[in-house]
Amino acid sequence: xxxxxxxxxxxxxxxxxxxxxxxxxxxxxxxxxxxxxxxxxxxxxxxxxxxxxxxxxxxxxxxxxxxxxxxxxxxxxxxxxxxxxxxxxxxxxxxxxxxxxxxxxxxxxxxxxxxxxxxxxxxxxxxxxxxxxxxxxxxxxxxxxxxxxxxxxxxxxxxxxxxxxxxxxxxxxxxxxxxxxxxxxxxxxxxxxxxxxxxxxxxxxxxxxxxxxxxxxxxxxxxxxxxxxxxxxxxxxxxxxxxxxxxxxxxxxxxxxxxxxxxxxxxxxxxxxxxxxxxxxxxxxxxxxxxxxxxxxxxx
Numbered sequence: 001x002x003x004x005x006x007x008x009x010x011x012x013x014x015x016x017x018x019x020x021x022x023x024x025x026x027x028x029x030x031x032x033x034x035x036x037x038x039x040x041x042x043x044x045x046x047x048x049x050x051x052x053x054x055x056x057x058x059x060x061x062x063x064x065x066x067x068x069x070x071x072x073x074x075x076x077x078x079x080x081x082x083x084x085x086x087x088x089x090x091x092x093x094x095x096x097x098x099x100x101x102x103x104x105x106x107x108x109x110x111x112x113x114x115x116x117x118x119x120x121x122x123x124x125x126x127x128x129x130x131x132x133x134x135x136x137x138x139x140x141x142x143x144x145x146x147x148x149x150x151x152x153x154x155x156x157x158x159x160x161x162x163x164x165x166x167x168x169x170x171x172x173x174x175x176x177x178x179x180x181x182x183x184x185x186x187x188x189x190x191x192x193x194x195x196x197x198x199x200x201x202x203x204x205x206x207x208x209x210x211x212x213x214x215x216x217x218x219x220x221x222x223x224x225x226x227x228x229x230x231x232x233x234x235x236x237x238x239x240x241x242x243x244x245x246x247x248x249x250x251x252x253x254x255x256x257x258x259x260x261x262x263x264x265x266x267x268x269x270x271x272x273x274x275x276x277x278x279x280x281x282x283x284x285x286x287x288x289x290x291x292x293x294x295x296x297x298x299x300x
Contacts, residue, residue, distance in 0.1 A: 007031060007038040010052035011088075014044060015152065016165050018144045018172075019087035019122040020057040022115075023069065025172035026089065027054060030096050040169075042162050057088035064095050071123070080116060087122035090115050101180050109183035114176070128244065140175065144168065189214045205236075205295050207288075215243055223250040224295045229284065233274060234291040236298075238281045251280035252298050270294050 009027050011020045024040055031038040041048060049059050056069040062077035069091040071077040079085040086094065093115045097107035120127050121141045130136045147168055151159050189212045196208055203221040211227040216239050229235045238248035255267055256276040264273040272290030276283045283298075285291035 004037065007036060007053045008041060008051065009038055009054045009056070010041045010043060010049055010058075011056050012044060012058040013042040014161055015148050016042075016144075016161060017057075017122055017148075018118045018141050019089040021144060021165060021168055022118060022172050022176065023056045023089040023092040025169055025176055026092050026096060026100065027056075028169065029173055029176060030100050033100070040166075042165060056092060062091060064091075069095075076123075080111075082116065084116045084120045084125060085123040087119040089122075090119040100176075101183065103184070103187070105187055106180060106183035109186060110176070110179045113183075114179045185213065190218075193219075202296075204299055205292070207292070211235075215240060217242070220249075223299065226288070226291055226295055228288070233284055233286050234288045235282060235284050236291050236295045246279070246281070248281055250298070252276055252283050252294075254280065256280070256283065268294060268297060270297065 009024060011024055028038070028040070041052070043049065049055050052067075054067040054069070055061075058072075059068055059070045060073040061068040061070055062073070069077075069088050071085065071087050071091065077086045077091055080090075084090075090111070093107070093111055097111060097115075098104050101107040101110065117127060118140065121139070128137075147164055148161070151161050151164050192212055193206075193214050193216075196212075197203075197206065197219065200206060203219075204223045205226055206216070206219070206222045206224070207226045209228050211230065214225075216222045216225070222239055224236050224238060226234065226236045236252075238251055241247045241249060256264060257280050258276065258278045259267060260275050261273075264276055265271055270285070270290055270293045272286040273294060274284040274286060283291065283294050285294060
């Protein structure tokens with residue numbers, strides 16, 4: 001696009017969804033980073049759509065060269081290898097994600113953890129089963145829908161979806177930015193974990209002098225993560241089976257759970273044992289030696 005030309009971004013008017021909100025937010029982040037002037041319009045008028053430099057979530061056309069990003073046409077606009085179809089946010093991200101993030105790895109991370117789930121919700125794709133119908137996970141879409149419902153509940157003459165959409169844009173931009181930073185952090189952590197893992201003597205227990213946020217998906221042999229706790233002492237935590245569950249590859253023994261100090265020392269036989277969480281995913285000790293002893297004992 002021509003430098004310094006004011007870009008007109010258009011999406012549909014009336015009520016909105018996360019995919020058009022976040023698609024516009026991604027474009028806003030991109031053009032701000034380029035110091036390129038732009039304006040955002042929401043309209044149900046086809047004449048306005050036709051004049052758009054970038055049109056998303058409306059128009060029944062997906063054509064990157066023409067900057068048209070809709071997925072409502074017959075046959076949709078393609079899907080990922082994971083079978084999750086693209087919605088407008090995903091189509092925008094596929095074109096601009098790497099440019100925004102400066103890295104394909106970070107862009108892919110954001111797509112997997114933010115973009116694809118929102119695309120799935122817009123395309124009616126169920127991603128998980130709810131075990132307890134009385135308490136389902138709180139999602140971004142719930143918040144966006146609630147804001148939109150506030151406008152729907154108003155009388156027709158007082159509804160202002162454009163104002164509501166505009167109010168949510170900074171929030172959406174912030175969420176995208178946080179996921180980008182989290183992705184960058186994950187990439188750095190991965191390199192650090194690889195370096196430390198080469199020096200480990202027992203692959204089931206990963207030991208670090210500081211806590212490095214990591215899920216160890218690439219290390220199925222790791223069962224416990226031992227690290228120096230920011231609050232003092234040392235901790236050992238279990239490794240989740242996968243990022244979408246709280247179930248662990250291996251938990252700390254039932255007999256330890258909920259116990260503290262002398263009571264935990266007695267049941268474990270480890271001097272310096274401080275605490276074991278009720279759910280069995282974490283133990284805390286005064287020293288590195290003590291927490292390692294707890295981790296080794298839990299392996300048996």
